[in-house]
Amino acid sequence: MRRSMLFMPGNNSGMLLNADALGADSVILDLEDAVSPQEKDSARILVRNALKYLGYKGCEVIIRINSIDTDFWKKDLDEIIPMKPDMIMPPKVSSGMDIKVIENYMGEVERRHGIEKKISLIPLIETALGVENAFEIASSSKRIKAIFLGGEDLTADLRCKRTKQGDEIFYSRGRMVMAARAAGIDVYDTPFTDVEDEEGLRLDAEFAKGLGFTGKACISPRHVQSVNEVFSPTLEEIEYATEVMEIIQVAKEQGKGAISLRGKMIDAPIVERARQTLEAAKALGGAF
Amino acid sequence: MEIKKKATAGTLESSDIFVQVEPNDNGIEINITSIVYNQFGEDIERTVREVLSEFGVNSVKIQLKDRGAVECAIRARIETALKRAEGMED
Known part of the structure; x- marks a missing residue:
């Protein structure tokens, strides 16, 4: 990165x-x-x-x-x-x-x-x-x-x-x-x-x-x-992104179309941002 | 390569080397001063002779004032001076 x-x-x-x-x-x-x-x-x-x-x-x-x-x-x-x-x-x-x-x-x-x-x-x-x-x-x-x-x-x-x-x-x-x-x-x-x-x-x-x-x-x-x-993701951003990806997986398993996290609806742009955050964190491998 | 004129390259800054070359009628004459001559003088001279050989230079007077340059910098500065002496600079 x-x-x-x-x-x-x-x-x-x-x-x-x-x-x-x-x-x-x-x-x-x-x-x-x-x-x-x-x-x-x-x-x-x-x-x-x-x-x-x-x-x-x-x-x-x-x-x-x-x-x-x-x-x-x-x-x-x-x-x-x-x-x-x-x-x-x-x-x-x-x-x-x-x-x-x-x-x-x-x-x-x-x-x-x-x-x-x-x-x-x-x-x-x-x-x-x-x-x-x-x-x-x-x-x-x-x-x-x-x-x-x-x-x-x-x-x-x-x-x-x-x-x-x-x-x-x-x-x-x-x-x-x-x-x-x-x-x-x-x-x-x-x-x-x-x-x-x-x-x-x-x-x-x-x-x-x-x-x-x-x-x-x-x-x-x-x-x-x-x-x-x-320009590195913060620990809070990584934690939130991880939660987003976890809850999306749960929603898929339960067949739910919509799901919320921390009182906020999780939609496609939020999932995409979470994916980008985790991708950046993985690329950096803890070097931040 | 023929050394046609006097030329210089490099600087006297730390980690660099200043090189001056000029035409010579008596083969290769090398003069080195270095802050690390006792430790690396022979290595510097070997590098000088290698670069001169790579460029096919058989006659040159070359003076080097070393300020602790690494091998790649020594090679680069000699090459630049030789090309300038041959009239190949920009």
């Missing part, structure tokens, strides 16, 4: 060394914004070697490549695809056509290296056009397992100020969740950028969870634990 995704700068050998030991469900090794243009070659060689020699057995590995309007993204894929990372994160995706361009080139590189596995995608949506096309993007390829909202670039594109409260991205968050769920995939929230504000982080993560996000990205290892906690 992927709750937290931790960004790691792709040209920092010290940080890459410990990337999978910081508690995040996924690490995003970044070849884009965290790397200056003159160090792009160095970063992709370092990340390729890190994938080859360090392995990262403890967590999922996502590589953020450079956007398709640069000269770097094909070289990123040439270097990284042979190492078979779990996912590729293309940034600034604004349409399904962008995904087709990336997917076609990924297919080319995979064939060149005899790789049968189709490497997954998690597009980073961070433009006004991208948000408006979120469902088109989310449903444009079977490689896409999730979409991810980037609040910083988005607010620059919207020409508004990025605030902690996040009113300016409220519409975009809702639109992203709707698009992802309609396409049957996961959806990840933008990072909370104040590393020192633990309470603000928790409130922001709880708000995102309340909207339907699957998890949240982090730009600091210090944020990982809180994000994991917020």
Whole structure:
């Protein structure tokens, strides 16, 4: 289960060394914004070697490549695809056509290296056009397992100020969740950028969870634990879900069409939520 | 691979290594300084020679200032410096 995704700068050998030991469900090794243009070659060689020699057995590995309007993204894929990372994160995706361009080139590189596995995608949506096309993007390829909202670039594109409260991205968050769920995939929230504000982080993560996000990205290892906690089911939720599934079984055995628990009717959406809660708890295996 | 010009890669930050390569007329010359030279100096030199061999480099002057980099970082920084010296960088 992927709750937290931790960004790691792709040209920092010290940080890459410990990337999978910081508690995040996924690490995003970044070849884009965290790397200056003159160090792009160095970063992709370092990340390729890190994938080859360090392995990262403890967590999922996502590589953020450079956007398709640069000269770097094909070289990123040439270097990284042979190492078979779990996912590729293309940034600034604004349409399904962008995904087709990336997917076609990924297919080319995979064939060149005899790789049968189709490497997954998690597009980073961070433009006004991208948000408006979120469902088109989310449903444009079977490689896409999730979409991810980037609040910083988005607010620059919207020409508004990025605030902690996040009113300016409220519409975009809702639109992203709707698009992802309609396409049957996961959806990840933008990072909370104040590393020192633990309470603000928790409130922001709880708000995102309340909207339907699957998890949240982090730009600091210090944020990982809180994000994991917020996006894990609580013990009370697990207990309630267990009771729901038990009473539904009883209702079936007794041939009852309707049944109540704790004074509330148990209907199909409640059963579905209970099933999701227990599935998440099982996936985490007590690691929360 | 031919070393056509002087080039560098890496940093002097902790867990990294700074590598400088330049053309040389007298085969391979390796100069290593490391905060862990007594423990790992031979390992670093072996890695340097392996990477040079992988890239078919027979003549180079290579200087390495190590700050405790692991093998994959050493390999990556040498490869980057070699490719830059050959004019293959972005």
